[in-house]
Amino acid sequence: MRYAHEVGKVRAAEQALMARLPEGALMRRAAAGLAATCARLLPGVYGARVVLLVGGGDNGGDALYAGAGLARRGASVVAVLASDRFHREGLAALRTAGGRVLKAADTGPVGAAIEDADLVIDGLTGIGGTGALREPYAGLARRTEDIDAIVVACDVPSGVDAGSGRVEGAAVRADVTVTFGTYKPGLLIDPGAAHCGVVELVDIGLGAHLPDPDVVAAWPVDLRVPQPGSESDKYRRGVVGVLAGSERYTGAAVLCVGGAVHGGAGMVRFASTPHPVELVRHHWPEAVTTVIDRTSAALEQVGQVQAWVVGPGLGTDEDAEALVEAVLSTDLPALVDADGLTVLARRRDLLRREAPTVLTPHAGELTRLLGNRTPRQTIEARRLECVQRAAAELSATVLLKGSTTLIAEQDRPVRVNPTGTPRLATAGTGDVLSGLIGALLAGGMPAIEAATAGAYLHGLAGRLAAAPPTDGPSGPAPGREAPISAQDVVTALPDAFRTLA
Numbered sequence: 001m002r003y004a005h006e007v008g009k010v011r012a013a014e015q016a017l018m019a020r021l022p023e024g025a026l027m028r029r030a031a032a033g034l035a036a037t038c039a040r041l042l043p044g045v046y047g048a049r050v051v052l053l054v055g056g057g058d059n060g061g062d063a064l065y066a067g068a069g070l071a072r073r074g075a076s077v078v079a080v081l082a083s084d085r086f087h088r089e090g091l092a093a094l095r096t097a098g099g100r101v102l103k104a105a106d107t108g109p110v111g112a113a114i115e116d117a118d119l120v121i122d123g124l125t126g127i128g129g130t131g132a133l134r135e136p137y138a139g140l141a142r143r144t145e146d147i148d149a150i151v152v153a154c155d156v157p158s159g160v161d162a163g164s165g166r167v168e169g170a171a172v173r174a175d176v177t178v179t180f181g182t183y184k185p186g187l188l189i190d191p192g193a194a195h196c197g198v199v200e201l202v203d204i205g206l207g208a209h210l211p212d213p214d215v216v217a218a219w220p221v222d223l224r225v226p227q228p229g230s231e232s233d234k235y236r237r238g239v240v241g242v243l244a245g246s247e248r249y250t251g252a253a254v255l256c257v258g259g260a261v262h263g264g265a266g267m268v269r270f271a272s273t274p275h276p277v278e279l280v281r282h283h284w285p286e287a288v289t290t291v292i293d294r295t296s297a298a299l300e301q302v303g304q305v306q307a308w309v310v311g312p313g314l315g316t317d318e319d320a321e322a323l324v325e326a327v328l329s330t331d332l333p334a335l336v337d338a339d340g341l342t343v344l345a346r347r348r349d350l351l352r353r354e355a356p357t358v359l360t361p362h363a364g365e366l367t368r369l370l371g372n373r374t375p376r377q378t379i380e381a382r383r384l385e386c387v388q389r390a391a392a393e394l395s396a397t398v399l400l401k402g403s404t405t406l407i408a409e410q411d412r413p414v415r416v417n418p419t420g421t422p423r424l425a426t427a428g429t430g431d432v433l434s435g436l437i438g439a440l441l442a443g444g445m446p447a448i449e450a451a452t453a454g455a456y457l458h459g460l461a462g463r464l465a466a467a468p469p470t471d472g473p474s475g476p477a478p479g480r481e482a483p484i485s486a487q488d489v490v491t492a493l494p495d496a497f498r499t500l501a
């Protein structure tokens, strides 16, 4: 797992640690880690041209000390001061080591130094950055676009909100981000995450002072999907019931069942109206299908299951509402998606239940679920805050889809899915995800684990479908990317599962 802490908690931990250390020791630790990474990234330190972009706070101080360290090893270091305020001891250390200093207003020499640099350290703002970068910070951040130099962000790429990943204006796009003590949520959540490049964590000794994390990103080693044992039979491995599709919308049913079949369910029971049932039988002969009388919504017609998925392509009429109500009246884990969420938005009373409920909205669906009080754009801009609020208000496990999928459950760290790809933003992939998570729920995984593993495998399947590995001279590597369909994601799921072995 990658653990991230809210900025306030990072500051509190730093205070606690600093109280036990000599003045400035913590900053020098951070700067030494930053300098070591920069040295590794350069073909050689001696003679390398390094530019420091230096803001008025301690982030700039880190950059100055790191620059001093590189200058002592023979690098040619230029600091560009963005503010009349700067870290005095840091600047003195740089000067002593032979570094040069420019002001941001010296635009000609600053531009030339950045153009000629081998490596740029971005020390404009770190966890103290708030709102859109102001000038001259913003202009300096823009100057790092499309340059040949390696761009290394100190702690957080400047312009990225460390707490949330929001980017409101110009922001540095780093090749590498060297972060101190713990990850910050903004390094794991888009759009911030997309600005970080490779993130390296430098241990500055904060660990003992940090509370439980606020956000975690799951890595394959953390994911434990149900494995069939020698005594498994199809009933013990978990039977998932899928209620999806309608005479009007049939594709969602086929894709959702596909996700469940390839998600490792022992058996998939599918129930719907005649046309989707016919199509599912055709595509997925493994599924046990039932044509149900929607008006009666009697789930006994479908047979025994261990978890339900309801919603994709279901329609939003009264019959659909009766099916959602029937599922949520059971004491089984249930996942509600798509049309099911639209129904739930007008029937939030159905969420009062004991068994686990997983909701998988995109931002627009979450707006409706939250009673249209929070516009879609706000949810997209403040994804972390909104998913946490939704989990608390709706008493459910909420998986918010988007460029970084987030999964929240009340009083638990928010999970961030690291495998997403923009290629997945295509019709029908959400239906695959709900079937997949349903299968994992039926296999006995707790709701947050099933949602986390489902999002991970789904993203990875999307990546593998877009760029299957090809054999290169140094072993298998991702091939060129191609557009993908939701069916391709279903097909790639077994390969995604195999990576977890």
Ligand SMILES: NC(=O)C1=CN([C@@H]2O[C@H](COP(=O)(O)OP(=O)(O)OC[C@H]3O[C@@H](n4cnc5c(N)ncnc54)[C@H](O)[C@@H]3O)[C@@H](O)[C@H]2O)[C@@H](O)CC1
Pocket (backbone or CB within 6 Å): 014, 015, 018, 026, 027, 028, 030, 031, 055, 056, 057, 058, 059, 060, 062, 083, 085, 124, 125, 126, 127, 128, 129, 130, 131, 132, 133, 134, 135, 137, 154, 155, 156, 180, 204
């Ligand atoms: N507190 C500590 O013990 C440690 C802090 N460290 C570093 O210190 C950083 C935090 O330092 P600070 O609290 O001084 O804050 P920062 O240096 O991150 O940011 C504050 C500075 O940025 C300016 N600023 C903020 N938002 C701006 C905007 N939108 N446009 C333009 N200027 C803006 C402020 O005027 C101020 O000068 C961390 O990110 C980390 O790099 C590390 O040295 C490790 C130890």
Ligand SMILES: [K+]
Pocket (backbone or CB within 6 Å): 059, 122, 123, 124, 125, 126, 153, 154, 155, 156, 157, 158
């Ligand atoms: K920075």
